[in-house]
Amino acid sequence: xxxxxxxxxxxxxxxxxxxxxxxxRSVAEVARNIGVHxxxxxxxxxxxxxxxxxxxxxxxxxxxxxxxLIHAADCNxxxxxxxxFGVL
Numbered sequence: 484x485x486x487x488x489x490x491x492x493x494x495x496x497x498x499x500x501x502x503x504x505x506x507x508r509s510v511a512e513v514a515r516n517i518g519v520h521x522x523x524x525x526x527x528x529x530x531x532x533x534x535x536x537x538x539x540x541x542x543x544x545x546x547x548x549x550x551x552l553i554h555a556a557d558c559n560x561x562x563x564x565x566x567x568f569g570v571l
Contacts, residue, residue, distance in 0.1 A: 491519075499524055500531045 502513045503524070514524040 496527045497531075500528050503528050504531065 499513060499517055499519065502508055502517075503510055506513075510525045510528060511521050514521040517524075
């Protein structure tokens with residue numbers, strides 16, 4: 484006896500993908516919880532990510548400066564300023 488093929492609305496797929504993408508859960512965990520095969524949900528997630536508009540490329544100079552600022556802020560909040568320069 485054959486099984487019937489299930490169909491899902493676009494809204495249902497979007498919600499399932501949001502659990503993975505925005506909720507930080509794994510595809511396997513979400514698939515298990517909603518009763519969908521892991522490969523099916525993985526395909527939905529891949530399709531959603533592929534359809535997103537590409538991110539704007541940030542010039543290397545700005546990325547470097549930003550990472551230095553973040554590092555400095557992190558060092559100042561956790562350690563004495565000498566620890567950030569490798570003295571301690």
